Amino acid sequence: MATQLVSGKVAVSATINGxxxxxxxxxxxxxxxxxxxxxxxxGSKEGCGNGNCGACNILLDxxxxxxxxxxAVEAEGSTITTVEGIGRPEGLTPLxxxxxxxxxxxxxxxxxxFLVAAxxxxxxNPDPTEDEIRWWLAGNLCRCTxxxxxxxxxxxxxxxMRG
Amino acid sequence: xDTETKYRVIGTxxxxxxxxxxxxxxxxxxxxxxxxxxxxxxxLRSPHAHARIRHIxxxxxxxxxxxxxxxxxxxxxxxxxxxxxxxEGGDMNMRYASNNVMxxxxxxxxxxxxxxxxxxxxxxxxxxxxxxxxxxxxxxPVLDVRKAMEPDAPLLLEELYTDTGGxxxxxxxxxxxxxxxxxxxxxxxxxxxxxxxEREYVTQTVHQGYIxxxxxxxEWRADGQLTIWCSTQGAFAVREQCAAILQxxxxxxxxxxxxxxxxxxxxxxxxxxxVAAVLSKxxxxxxxxxxxxxxxxxxxxxxxxxxxxVKMGADAEGxxxxxxxxxxxxxxxxxxxxxxxxxxxxxxxxxxxxVRIDGYDVVVNKxxxxxxxxxxxxxxxxxxxxxxxxxxxxxxxxxxxxxxxNSAEEGDWRPWGPPYTxxxxxxxxxxxxxxxxxxxxxxxxGPDGKRRGRGVASGYWMNxxxxxxxxxxxxxxxxxxxxxxxxxxxxxxxxxxMQFAEAFGVDYEQVRxxxxxxxxxxxxxxxxxxxxxxxxxxxxxxxxxxxxRDIIAKLASLWEVAPESITVNGPCYAxxxxxxxxxxxxxxxxxxxQHVAAAVTVKGHNSSGAFGVHIADVEVDPETGKVDVIRYTxxxxxxxxxxxxxxxxxxxxxxxxxxxxxxxxxxxxxxxxHLRNANLLDYRMPTTLDVPMIETIxxxxxxxxxxxxxxxxxxxxxVPPPAAIANAIYDAVGVRMRELPxxxxxxxxxILQKDE
Numbered sequence: 001m002a003t004q005l006v007s008g009k010v011a012v013s014a015t016i017n018g019x020x021x022x023x024x025x026x027x028x029x030x031x032x033x034x035x036x037x038x039x040x041x042x043g044s045k046e047g048c049g050n051g052n053c054g055a056c057n058i059l060l061d062x063x064x065x066x067x068x069x070x071x072a073v074e075a076e077g078s079t080i081t082t083v084e085g086i087g088r089p090e091g092l093t094p095l096x097x098x099x100x101x102x103x104x105x106x107x108x109x110x111x112x113x114f115l116v117a118a119x120x121x122x123x124x125n126p127d128p129t130e131d132e133i134r135w136w137l138a139g140n141l142c143r144c145t146x147x148x149x150x151x152x153x154x155x156x157x158x159x160x161m162r163g
Numbered sequence: 164x165d166t167e168t169k170y171r172v173i174g175t176x177x178x179x180x181x182x183x184x185x186x187x188x189x190x191x192x193x194x195x196x197x198x199x200x201x202x203x204x205x206x207l208r209s210p211h212a213h214a215r216i217r218h219i220x221x222x223x224x225x226x227x228x229x230x231x232x233x234x235x236x237x238x239x240x241x242x243x244x245x246x247x248x249x250x251e252g253g254d255m256n257m258r259y260a261s262n263n264v265m266x267x268x269x270x271x272x273x274x275x276x277x278x279x280x281x282x283x284x285x286x287x288x289x290x291x292x293x294x295x296x297x298x299x300x301x302x303x304p305v306l307d308v309r310k311a312m313e314p315d316a317p318l319l320l321e322e323l324y325t326d327t328g329g330x331x332x333x334x335x336x337x338x339x340x341x342x343x344x345x346x347x348x349x350x351x352x353x354x355x356x357x358x359x360x361e362r363e364y365v366t367q368t369v370h371q372g373y374i375x376x377x378x379x380x381x382e383w384r385a386d387g388q389l390t391i392w393c394s395t396q397g398a399f400a401v402r403e404q405c406a407a408i409l410q411x412x413x414x415x416x417x418x419x420x421x422x423x424x425x426x427x428x429x430x431x432x433x434x435x436x437x438v439a440a441v442l443s444k445x446x447x448x449x450x451x452x453x454x455x456x457x458x459x460x461x462x463x464x465x466x467x468x469x470x471x472x473v474k475m476g477a478d479a480e481g482x483x484x485x486x487x488x489x490x491x492x493x494x495x496x497x498x499x500x501x502x503x504x505x506x507x508x509x510x511x512x513x514x515x516x517x518v519r520i521d522g523y524d525v526v527v528n529k530x531x532x533x534x535x536x537x538x539x540x541x542x543x544x545x546x547x548x549x550x551x552x553x554x555x556x557x558x559x560x561x562x563x564x565x566x567x568x569n570s571a572e573e574g575d576w577r578p579w580g581p582p583y584t585x586x587x588x589x590x591x592x593x594x595x596x597x598x599x600x601x602x603x604x605x606x607x608x609g610p611d612g613k614r615r616g617r618g619v620a621s622g623y624w625m626n627x628x629x630x631x632x633x634x635x636x637x638x639x640x641x642x643x644x645x646x647x648x649x650x651x652x653x654x655x656x657x658x659x660x661m662q663f664a665e666a667f668g669v670d671y672e673q674v675r676x677x678x679x680x681x682x683x684x685x686x687x688x689x690x691x692x693x694x695x696x697x698x699x700x701x702x703x704x705x706x707x708x709x710x711x712r713d714i715i716a717k718l719a720s721l722w723e724v725a726p727e728s729i730t731v732n733g734p735c736y737a738x739x740x741x742x743x744x745x746x747x748x749x750x751x752x753x754x755x756x757q758h759v760a761a762a763v764t765v766k767g768h769n770s771s772g773a774f775g776v777h778i779a780d781v782e783v784d785p786e787t788g789k790v791d792v793i794r795y796t797x798x799x800x801x802x803x804x805x806x807x808x809x810x811x812x813x814x815x816x817x818x819x820x821x822x823x824x825x826x827x828x829x830x831x832x833x834x835x836x837h838l839r840n841a842n843l844l845d846y847r848m849p850t851t852l853d854v855p856m857i858e859t860i861x862x863x864x865x866x867x868x869x870x871x872x873x874x875x876x877x878x879x880x881x882v883p884p885p886a887a888i889a890n891a892i893y894d895a896v897g898v899r900m901r902e903l904p905x906x907x908x909x910x911x912x913x914i915l916q917k918d919e
Contacts, residue, residue: 028286042195043188045424047374048456052843055374083188096186100178103808106653106816108185109192109375109424134851141843143372143425144653145812146819147851 014078016041017085025072032056034072035082043083043112047141054140057113058082064120066139083112086119095119095157104153106144114140118154126162130155171733172665173871176808179657180676181422190422193378193394194453201380202231204435204442204452205288207278207295208462209270212304212528212836213319216268216297219278223294229287232445233295235278236265239441240410255432257407259497263531264408264437270299271319271496272530273837274461276434281442281450304528304836308470308493311337311527319496319526339498342506342522344578352485352517356476360553364471366542366903367829368493370464371535372820372848375424376456377463381439382449387411389443391436392419396426396650397689398681404433409440419680420650427820428534429464431689460841465830466535467492467500468903473509473546481560483569485517486510490543492524495531500524501539504625507578508540508882509547511623512588512774513569520578528836534691536817537624537878541824541885545903548620548886552893562619562890563601566776567592580625587800587864587874588621588774594862595619595776600796607895609782615793617780618890622882625772626875627692628868630764631699632685633706635663637714637759641734641746643667645676645706648687649699653816653877654809655690661805662700662871666707668733669745685764693773693875696805697866702765704870709761714748717757771866773874775799777818777883781891788911790826790892796858797883802866802874814880815857821884823849829904 003011005024013022016039025034035041035058044067047053051066058067059081087093095118098104105111114137121128121136128136133154134147142150184190221233242261261267266275278295282288305311305319318335325332327341353359379393389411395401398418406413423430435452442450454463469492476484488509494500506522555562570589574582595601601619609615634646645663649655656676664671687699711731719726722741729738734745743751752759780794797814804810827847831840840846865872889900898913 026286036195040197041188042191045192045375046194046453047376047424048843050456050842050844052456053374087187089183089187089189092183092186099186100182103176103654103812105182105185106809106812107373107375107423107425108181108190109373109422111185112188115186130856138850138852141374141848141850143374143427143820143848144816146815146817146849146854146857148815148854148856149808149812151851151856 010073012073012076014075014080016080017082027071027073029072030068031070031072031075032067035067041082041084045109045112047110054113054117055110057116057140059116059120064117083116086115094160095122098153098157098160102149102153102156104145104149110140110142114142114150122158122161126158128158170665172661172671173803173805174807176806177657177661177671179654180660181651181656192375192422192424196380196392196421196451198380198382198449201449201451202281202283202446203285203288204279204281204439204450205285205292206276206438207292208458209266209273209275209277211270211299211301212273213302214270214299215302216266216270216277217300218298220296221278223296224280224291227287227291227294229283230291231281231283231448232442233278233280234438234441234445236267239265239408239437242408242410255499260404261408263497264434272528274458274530275496276462279438279442281446305337306527306529306832306836308491308525308527311525312491312523319528323498323526337526338523339494339526340524342503344506344520345518346576347517349485349487349517349519353476355478356484357479358554358557359474359476360550361472361474362546362550362901364546364901367468368465368529369824369828369830370460370846371427371429373425373427373429376454376459377430377435378453379435379439380449380451381436381443383440383444387415389416389440390419391416391440392421393436394421394423394430396423396430396652396691398650399648399686400431400689401433401436402681405437405440408437417680417682420678423650423652426652426690427536428538428691431691432533434463456843457841460846461838462530464533464535465530466538467494467532469493469542471542471546473550475550475554477554477558481558481565481568483513483515486515487519490522492539493527493529494524495529496526497531498524498526500532501534505539505543507580507625508623509543511577512566512571512621514571514575536820536881540622540624540882541821542903544622544882545885545889548883549889549899552618552890563592563596566621584771585864585867586771586774587862590862590864591774591776591798591800594860595778595798598778598796598798598860600778600794600858605780612786613782613784614895615780615782616891616893616895617778618887618894619776619778620883620886620890622775622879623772624693624878624882626697627694628768629688629692629694629698630766631687631702632762632764633699633702634684634762635706635710635760637710637749639749639753641749642673642675645674645703646679646684647676647699648684649678649695650690651678652690653812654806655695655699658696658805658809659700659703663703663707666704667711668731685762693877697869697873697875698765700805700873701768701869702763705765706761706763709763710759713759713761717752717759718748721751721755768868771868773800773802773876773879775879775883777887779884779887779891781888781895783892783895783910785896785914788907788909788914790888790905790910792822792855792888794855796860797880798860798862799876799879800862800864800874801876802869803863803872804861805871805873807861810861810876811859813876814859817878817880818857818884819849819854821881822854822888824903825885825888825905827904827906
């Protein structure tokens with residue numbers, strides 16, 4: 001249980017990208033706000049604030065969610081993965097590398113959400129068809145690429161990961 | 164020489180220098196900026212589409228704990244009606260720009276800013292907005308462009324008169340400008356025609372739809388130095404607008420561009436920056452402001468809807484004899500729709516001798532329109548390209564063959580410009596004719612009673628040249644730091660560095676491109692107008708040549724040889740037995756206390772614009788009117804594709820925006836002028852499920868105005884989709900769609916009417 005403090009703030013703890021993390025926040029703050037503004041994890045983006053665009057996608061206990069649609073106090077005890085937790089600059093995942101090689105990003109703003117969502121897909125389904133990729137990623141809006149190169153990057157990463 | 168082997172770097176597909184940051188969540192966008200002592204601003208917006216602001220009481224908001232300052236338009240200086248050149252956004256009257264940032268006496272659209280609050284948290288700022296009391300006198304809104312043009316229409320701006328070729332109208336009007344372009348004799352041309360088709364078109368307001376909402380942080384220090392961090396297409400354009408709106412010396416404003424999450428023309432005008440600056444001045448703290456999606460849709464961007472009439476005639480052999488267009492675009496609350504660009508592009512693909520074009524810029528109670536990818540061209544060419552399809556049908560001619568026969572070429576007339584230089588429309592048509600798509604038969608029967616059809620359309624955009632600067636430094640290890648003023652929206656760090664590397668004779672990896680602030684590099688126009696790879700690439704080429712000359716001069720002195728005796732072969736410099744690689748040169752210069760650095764500014768090289776030809780296959784459900792695009796090919800003349808993957812990406816992205824515009828996207832206003840779909844569920848942009856893979860064919864007809872022949876690639880691909888899809892719908896179900904979007908209810912109704 002999260003602990004309500006006198007200040008009106010609540011103490012919350014969770015495991016984020018493998019690190020035990022605790023924070024104080026107001027009950028009205030979304031998980032996305034806390035990740036970005038209190039914990040400095042600005043890789044997750046706000047594009048719409050109501051779950052329409054997917055730019056704030058994270059994994060919560062292994063499930064793909066829109067972090068703008070969840071209150072931070074509800075994350076007590078959970079295990080969270082953000083884009084900062086999938087790969088490192090010196091060691092990109094196949095998916096991250098394929099996004100670069102296939103030019104699957106232009107402005108790059110929707111990219112964190114797509115990467116988190118696509119990683120969640122490949123974790124479940126190592127050999128998705130084009131239709132399956134398109135269905136899975138339909139909750140992520142990209143205005144730059146027309147999706148063609150994103151779908152191809154996911155296909156290529158899947159093939160590489162299968163070996 | 165075969166262009167495939169002519170270049171070492173150009174035409175390859177290296178990774179972008181900012182790529183790793185962007186796939187690991189490290190790249191810093193507008194809303195990611197954090198400063199010590201930062202506070203937060205929020206804007207109160209008008210709930211009315213048209214209202215006089217009688218009184219604003221901010222006292223209750225000011226009293227809320229945590230509130231640091233409140234501002235209204237009284238905190239902005241009175242700006243005289245000066246104008247600032249905004250490049251693709253057109254010239255902007257700065258009094259209107261100031262009033263658009265914060266309404267002065269009238270709110271001209273729902274969402275128009277009327278006051279702002281700075282507080283210690285964004286939540287407190289939002290609470291404080293609810294405590295500001297505004298007394299409005301609600302006025303009748305005018306939303307339709309034709310109604311706004313009527314003589315007795317309610318006026319938005321009482322001091323606005325129609326400008327027709329410099330002549331002012333006698334009475335105030337909602338028509339800001341009437342443009343006229345004429346060539347030859349249209350009456351004679353139509354008299355010579357065997358077929359004349361005249362049609363009317365109505366389109367709706369649409370938004371650029373960048374996924375990153377506007378964001379800015381401003382810090383106004385006590386010494387008057389103002390620093391602004393923001394997501395923008397042009398740091399210098401932000402600096403100029405803020406200097407004018409705030410009446411603050413331009414030398415005391417520094418704009419630091421962050422990474423930008425899409426712009427498409429919509430991140431040229433300032434909205435938040437001057438407000439954050441004023442709030443920072445009032446509070447003595449840095450102020451961060453970030454819009455939410457509803458604010459983005461209600462108060463920024465959009466590109467106009469309009470009313471268009473196009474009439475074209477052709478003789479029995481299929482030669483166009485005359486063309487006439489009437490274009491009325493809604494500018495939003497202040498003048499400045501892209502109707503002039505609509506007039507310039509409406510007949511661009513064709514060789515025409517008898518033309519008349521009338522364009523009207525009309526204010527209505529909608530957000531002030533901004534540039535959007537080929538501003539003004541998409542709806543204009545939607546009209547022309549569907550009229551051409553009807554002419555082809557009546558003459559029994561193949562639509563691509565008709566376009567090839569009537570294609571504009573070098574030396575042909577165009578409105579308000581010098582004749583075309585070398586252009587590649589005909590080559591694009593021929594590439595479309597030879598494409599796998601055009602040569603694959605389409606099965607007309609789809610599953611479940613659906614009908615299939617194929618359509619084609621051409622499109623043009625003019626490739627603005629503008630001004631670009633680059634600064635370069637040779638580092639002691641032989642690498643080069645390349646400083647640019649162009650914000651990178653889709654890979655231009657790479658495409659500019661590639662041109663520098665090619666000209667400097669080094670590998671791409673030896674060049675380290677950086678987008679820098681307005682104090683660090685020379686003036687650079689916005690990333691817009693399809694100009695960045697063209698114009699800033701040109702500057703990078705000139706910079707490389709200048710740095711090479713400087714190296715030669717310094718080496719000549721050190722080697723004690725004549726400069727002209729030094730030969731350069733890639734990264735190797737040699738003369739009279741001396742030779743050194745660039746890496747050795749850099750070390751030698753450093754050891755001798757020498758440094759190679761240069762700055763160049765390139766302005767106004769003639770650019771000739773670019774064409775595309777698209778082929779669309781659609782599947783129409785006659786029961787519901789839903790249209791699915793099942794195959795799509797875009798052919799485009801890129802002049803020379805510097806980084807082919809990024810050119811393809813521009814084409815695929817532009818096509819997808821065009822498909823959204825064609826089939827789904829529109830601002831849905833009620834009669835009171837309230838926007839009823841200010842969110843991304845109801846403002847329906849294409850998802851992965853709405854588009855197929857987009858096939859691309861890059862044609863390369865070199866642009867004579869660029870050292871590598873580059874033509875701008877970004878904007879052309881949004882132009883043809885609505886017309887190509889409308890022509891495909893006709894082929895599928897026999898109805899001619901003349902309104903956008905061609906949404907299911909409209910297509911369904913058209914099918915029902917035809918069946919009656």
